Amino acid sequence: MNIITVQEAEKIILSNRQSYGTEVVHYENALGRVLAENITADRDLPPFNRATVDGIALQYEALTEGKLKFRLAGTQAAGEKPVTIPGIYECIEIMTGAAVDNAMDTVIRYEDILLKDGYAYIQIDLDKIKKGQNIHVKGKDKQRGDVLVHAGQVITPAILGIAASVGQINPGVKKLPRLTIISTGDEMVEPSTLPNPFQLRRSNSITIKSALEKYKINASVLHLKDDFNVINNELSRCLPGNDVLIISGGVSMGKFDYVPKALEALGVQKLFHKIKQRPGKPFWFGKNMDDKLVFAFPGNPVSVFLCLYRYFIPWLEQSLGMKATDPQYAILQNDINFKPPLQYFAQVKLQTNANAEHLARAVDTNGSGDFSQLADTNAFIELPLEKECFRKGEIYCVWKYA
Ligand SMILES: Nc1nc2c(c(=O)[nH]1)N[C@H]1C(S)=C(S)[C@@H](COP(=O)(O)OP(=O)(O)OC[C@H]3O[C@@H](n4cnc5c(N)ncnc54)[C@H](O)[C@@H]3O)O[C@H]1N2
Numbered sequence: 086m087n088i089i090t091v092q093e094a095e096k097i098i099l100s101n102r103q104s105y106g107t108e109v110v111h112y113e114n115a116l117g118r119v120l121a122e123n124i125t126a127d128r129d130l131p132p133f134n135r136a137t138v139d140g141i142a143l144q145y146e147a148l149t150e151g152k153l154k155f156r157l158a159g160t161q162a163a164g165e166k167p168v169t170i171p172g173i174y175e176c177i178e179i180m181t182g183a184a185v186d187n188a189m190d191t192v193i194r195y196e197d198i199l200l201k202d203g204y205a206y207i208q209i210d211l212d213k214i215k216k217g218q219n220i221h222v223k224g225k226d227k228q229r230g231d232v233l234v235h236a237g238q239v240i241t242p243a244i245l246g247i248a249a250s251v252g253q254i255n256p257g258v259k260k261l262p263r264l265t266i267i268s269t270g271d272e273m274v275e276p277s278t279l280p281n282p283f284q285l286r287r288s289n290s291i292t293i294k295s296a297l298e299k300y301k302i303n304a305s306v307l308h309l310k311d312d313f314n315v316i317n318n319e320l321s322r323c324l325p326g327n328d329v330l331i332i333s334g335g336v337s338m339g340k341f342d343y344v345p346k347a348l349e350a351l352g353v354q355k356l357f358h359k360i361k362q363r364p365g366k367p368f369w370f371g372k373n374m375d376d377k378l379v380f381a382f383p384g385n386p387v388s389v390f391l392c393l394y395r396y397f398i399p400w401l402e403q404s405l406g407m408k409a410t411d412p413q414y415a416i417l418q419n420d421i422n423f424k425p426p427l428q429y430f431a432q433v434k435l436q437t438n439a440n441a442e443h444l445a446r447a448v449d450t451n452g453s454g455d456f457s458q459l460a461d462t463n464a465f466i467e468l469p470l471e472k473e474c475f476r477k478g479e480i481y482c483v484w485k486y487a
């Protein structure tokens with residue numbers, strides 16, 4: 086198979102989006118999950134005529150007669166059954182959040198009245214008082230049965246509050262794929278150990294694992310030696326219990342790059358190997374008969390980062406039923422020359438100026454093994470394949486990772 090373009094790779098990956106079904110979770114565990122059902126109002130919002138200030142409730146008609154003195158007929162706290170008035174020259178003291186009885190249509194705040202000897206005296210000009218003021222009318226926000234939150238949205242703190250307010254304590258959410266992250270390489274040691282001069286500490290798995298935590302995916306992690314039998318056996322063991330494997334390393338041309346061979350030996354069909362891009366050119370992607378997907382990223386940490394944010398995250402979001410996000414664009418802030426016939430993804434620092442323009446300043450790196458700038462940058466800018474010179478002021482698509 087020929088080396089494919091970024092757009093072809095994206096199309097193949099997204100056409101393999103999956104659905105893992107739905108499940109119900111307690112709302113306290115639902116933050117960050119994708120809603121699989123609409124959240125609807127179980128009654129009108131607000132459910133009753135609600136006082137919005139502390140003060141007195143009365144009937145406006147009495148004010149139109151010029152009445153300034155009202156007998157206090159009772160007091161009503163929030164949560165209490167509505168207290169009524171026997172006649173229109175009476176009022177009740179009412180607290181914010183209390184349900185206003187239908188006999189009253191106007192609430193005046195304590196600051197505008199004087200309470201004395203069982204009476205309330207209006208202290209402001211009557212033309213300052215409007216009929217219906219300080220009452221949040223039943224059903225004004227939403228009617229019973231109205232959709233408050235649509236399926237497909239990521240559950241945020243605000244959405245959790247809405248769900249709680251309508252008693253939706255067990256929302257239906259999209260099930261997450263079961264996922265294992267597998268890194269490879271004999272030269273890679275545990276981050277807690279001291280590498281010898283020709284070894285490296287492994288970092289790809291924690292990067293991938295923590296990026297997935299945003300989606301509440303609790304991925305397993307495994308590291309494999311560069312040994313065909315080990316890789317073959319372990320992949321064979323992992324495939325049945327997972328929906329997706331994300332592998333890093335071992336996909337290029339080296340003598341010990343066994344990943345593609347091992348996957349194909351296990352019946353994982355290659356959908357592509359190699360994309361016209363830098364970083365991340367030797368990315369391998371495949372699927373087995375049970376629709377288990379394998380994203381095998383090149384081992385260089387920046388390649389992993391690019392492949393994760395450019396391909397895997399959009400695939401994941403679409404597989405979870407989230408709406409595809411609109412492409413984001415930014416204005417390049419420096420000239421870049423890039424001659425190889427590959428689509429170049431430059432690491433950029435993305436900022437917004439006072440004109441609300443997105444500005445992308447590229448940083449110099451020493452290739453995809455140079456991960457040292459990832460903390461100071463927050464996006465890749467996708468520079469088109471057809472060109473070699475990219476000029477300050479030109480606008481290109483960006484892929485944010487922070
Ligand atoms: N003859 C060719 N050689 C290479 C080609 C090519 O086309 N022809 N492509 C190069 C490109 S581009 C890349 S990218 C790399 C990808 O190689 P692999 O996927 O086989 O990755 P490894 O060789 O296993 O590792 C590459 C690099 O990344 C480091 N690494 C690996 N795993 C981790 C980890 N878990 N955490 C941090 N760093 C990791 C590893 O030590 C290597 O330095 O191939 C080129 N070669």
Ligand code: MOO
Nearest residue numbers: 364365366388453
């Ligand atoms: O394509 Mo590789 O990821 O640049 O070094």
